[in-house]
Amino acid sequence: MTRILLVEDNEMNRDMLSRRLIRKGFEVDMAFDGKAGVERAKAGAYDLILMDMSLPEIDGWEATRQLRAFPETKTVPIIALTAHAMAGDREKALEAGCNDYDTKPIELDRLLGKMSALLPAKPA
Amino acid sequence: MPKPRRTAKPRARRSPRVSHLAHRQRALLRLSTGIAGAHDEAGIYDAVVNGLHDEALGYNFLALFVLDPATQERVMHSSVGWSGDPNLRVAPGAGLSARAIADGKLHYTPDVTRERNYVASLSSGSEVDVPLKVDGVMVGVLVVESTEPNAFDAEDFDILTAAMDQAGIALARVGLLAEERRRADEHAALFDSMTALAGDLELSRVLQVVLDRAVQLLNSTGGEVAIFDAQTRELVVSASANIGKDSTGTRLKIGEGAMGHVARTLEPIIIPSYHEWMGQSVQYADWTVHSVMAAPLLIGKRLVGAIAQIHSDPKRVFDGEDLRLLNLFAPQIAVAIENARLYTESQRQKQYFSELVGNSPVAIVTLDTNKTVRSCNPAFERLFGYTQEEATGQILDDLITTEATRLQAEEYTREALDRPIAGIGQRRRKDGTLVDVEVLGVPVIVDGEHVGPMALYHDITELLRARQDAEAANRAKSQFLANMSHELRTPLNAILGYAELVREEAEDRGLNEFTPDLTRIASAGRHLLTLINDVLDLSKIEAGKIELVAASFPVRRVIDEVSATVEPLVARKNNTFSVRCREEIGSMHSDETRIRQVLFNLLSNASKFTERGTIGLEVTRAGDEMLFAVSDTGIGMTPDQQAKLFEAFVQADASITSKYGGTGLGLAISRRLCRLMGGDVVVDSVLGKGTTFTVRLPITAPAAGAD
Numbered sequence: 001m002t003r004i005l006l007v008e009d010n011e012m013n014r015d016m017l018s019r020r021l022i023r024k025g026f027e028v029d030m031a032f033d034g035k036a037g038v039e040r041a042k043a044g045a046y047d048l049i050l051m052d053m054s055l056p057e058i059d060g061w062e063a064t065r066q067l068r069a070f071p072e073t074k075t076v077p078i079i080a081l082t083a084h085a086m087a088g089d090r091e092k093a094l095e096a097g098c099n100d101y102d103t104k105p106i107e108l109d110r111l112l113g114k115m116s117a118l119l120p121a122k123p124a
Numbered sequence: 125m126p127k128p129r130r131t132a133k134p135r136a137r138r139s140p141r142v143s144h145l146a147h148r149q150r151a152l153l154r155l156s157t158g159i160a161g162a163h164d165e166a167g168i169y170d171a172v173v174n175g176l177h178d179e180a181l182g183y184n185f186l187a188l189f190v191l192d193p194a195t196q197e198r199v200m201h202s203s204v205g206w207s208g209d210p211n212l213r214v215a216p217g218a219g220l221s222a223r224a225i226a227d228g229k230l231h232y233t234p235d236v237t238r239e240r241n242y243v244a245s246l247s248s249g250s251e252v253d254v255p256l257k258v259d260g261v262m263v264g265v266l267v268v269e270s271t272e273p274n275a276f277d278a279e280d281f282d283i284l285t286a287a288m289d290q291a292g293i294a295l296a297r298v299g300l301l302a303e304e305r306r307r308a309d310e311h312a313a314l315f316d317s318m319t320a321l322a323g324d325l326e327l328s329r330v331l332q333v334v335l336d337r338a339v340q341l342l343n344s345t346g347g348e349v350a351i352f353d354a355q356t357r358e359l360v361v362s363a364s365a366n367i368g369k370d371s372t373g374t375r376l377k378i379g380e381g382a383m384g385h386v387a388r389t390l391e392p393i394i395i396p397s398y399h400e401w402m403g404q405s406v407q408y409a410d411w412t413v414h415s416v417m418a419a420p421l422l423i424g425k426r427l428v429g430a431i432a433q434i435h436s437d438p439k440r441v442f443d444g445e446d447l448r449l450l451n452l453f454a455p456q457i458a459v460a461i462e463n464a465r466l467y468t469e470s471q472r473q474k475q476y477f478s479e480l481v482g483n484s485p486v487a488i489v490t491l492d493t494n495k496t497v498r499s500c501n502p503a504f505e506r507l508f509g510y511t512q513e514e515a516t517g518q519i520l521d522d523l524i525t526t527e528a529t530r531l532q533a534e535e536y537t538r539e540a541l542d543r544p545i546a547g548i549g550q551r552r553r554k555d556g557t558l559v560d561v562e563v564l565g566v567p568v569i570v571d572g573e574h575v576g577p578m579a580l581y582h583d584i585t586e587l588l589r590a591r592q593d594a595e596a597a598n599r600a601k602s603q604f605l606a607n608m609s610h611e612l613r614t615p616l617n618a619i620l621g622y623a624e625l626v627r628e629e630a631e632d633r634g635l636n637e638f639t640p641d642l643t644r645i646a647s648a649g650r651h652l653l654t655l656i657n658d659v660l661d662l663s664k665i666e667a668g669k670i671e672l673v674a675a676s677f678p679v680r681r682v683i684d685e686v687s688a689t690v691e692p693l694v695a696r697k698n699n700t701f702s703v704r705c706r707e708e709i710g711s712m713h714s715d716e717t718r719i720r721q722v723l724f725n726l727l728s729n730a731s732k733f734t735e736r737g738t739i740g741l742e743v744t745r746a747g748d749e750m751l752f753a754v755s756d757t758g759i760g761m762t763p764d765q766q767a768k769l770f771e772a773f774v775q776a777d778a779s780i781t782s783k784y785g786g787t788g789l790g791l792a793i794s795r796r797l798c799r800l801m802g803g804d805v806v807v808d809s810v811l812g813k814g815t816t817f818t819v820r821l822p823i824t825a826p827a828a829g830a831d
Contacts, residue, residue, distance in 0.1 A: 090671070105617035106617065
């Protein structure tokens, strides 16, 4: 089963997205802030990380940079999620080491498309 | 005639012949000497009677009478041995001397007591009357009386005749002198009046001076000068001299009175007796006016006024000579009136411009060709803090420039010597503070000569501040909208997500009756999302934070995809969709996503406002640009509606929003996106017929799209 780490501080978004992903057959772990996200990611060997950008403790960009610095998490696909749709957000996310970028509100089909593009071809 | 006291001494016995000869010679010598020394007529008359007076010759009483041409009376001018009225007047025909006047010959009366016609004024014995002629014209008579009868003989007649001949010649000479002097007076009067004209431009005073001169020279009683008022077509009396009362201000219609008459005929006129004249004005009816002479005052053939001269003495009538003199004055007065009019006009203009400059809120300064200040207005003083005295004579650019702006200012000044310039810059006040100004400079050209530039300074500090404030406010608004839409999207995210989630779960559990409501929640949520996205888009564009991603793409592919997306929308109101885009249209290098957004926006608009019509999308290439024409056969718009169409939050009609929905931002966003990509979108619409939006975009978008 594909293991996903969802780093998201907003309780409703976290709950809603995790439940929908579980319904689609993913195994979903959750972290509430950037620092916890980095800890879980290092320990968990996830197939893909969905990273909110505006997080307490350390933000998504910094968390991504830290994950890219660890050998264990260096190549894990990370998709940045943000409600910011301002100019430069996308570049900023890619610069920090994210593989892709999606804006909230999440359109599940669109997100699933981006996820499957980054995941090895195996049944979800 | 009064009975005067006789002053002559009792007549001595007549002297012997020899001594008579010597007396006669001495008398003639005295007469000649006296006449030679005489400068005028009175002097000659005195020389005659005083020279001839000789008791020894029996010339006891002598009187010289001059004919008054008007009355034909003899008027005593000079006398010896007479203590009565020195200006005695003798009626025509009366007295013994009337005979000499009548036939122009010498008459001798040996014994006056025998003559009935003798006017007994002196206790005379005998009398000789000798006519006085000048150039053959009878002008008077010399009366010589002796207390004794039979006192005179032929030798006396000879000497008296010779005396009168001399006197006549002398009078003719004096007359010529007088004529010369009169001409000299004329010239002096003209000179005076012209001096008055040149030296004094206050018209009423000038006219009064000239009129007084004319009255003096013409020896008339008085006169008037009137100015022609072209607006009312009336003559207005502007100077008046001794005509019975001050007539200044009297208005005469053309044709009214003597001046009105000449104003109509433009010819001078002499009226011998005004009160018998048909053209007299009622305004002069009660005045003591006898003979009148008037002339029009003309500049070329244009009437500027009229002058009149009057005699109140019924015995005096103007003649051709008077008219000649008046005609010497008329052109001078006309010129004076015209000069005054031009001067008043120029003064009025000067005052007008001076008021204009003085009261102008714009700082105005004039320079000479050396770039030094000639004058400045109060607004200049207020703006820069220099008084006119301080500024005048200074190099302008020394006064009001800073290190940083000096070069620009000097460039402006140099250019403004020859041609108008305009610009914006910063200048320095006297106290060192800076002021933002708009500068306008123009060359001032007088009679074809450049006399130096004039510069206008408009304080734009407030304008700049207002613009900065407006820009800041706009940025704040955009930031607020961006924040706001972000904050809205977070809860919306949850609403949409949970609606989807619940719908999926309900379907999984076979609770299909909830599906329609849950679908509605999701649909309404997505609509809300597009609205928020529009607001965010617009605020991003306005905040300059839009991201353009330029890449090359085949136009035809984008058109096909957009068409496929829009197809269901078009079909919804039974519209047909006509797409024309050739395969060979080629590629563009621009932001494909934004072009899709714009086209989608225009096509969904067209579908929204059209029913059972045709929606068209046609792509053509024009040089370096690609043209996308989106047409419909829908409701169309009025020109007013079209004018506001691309403003944010404006729909053609408030009722549109309730009927057709939308934020009113779509077109504003489309236009801004097009402009960001180096193109534009324009509208062409006819109310009730349909609308065509044409998007034109460069094939290759400009490099710097956004930050």
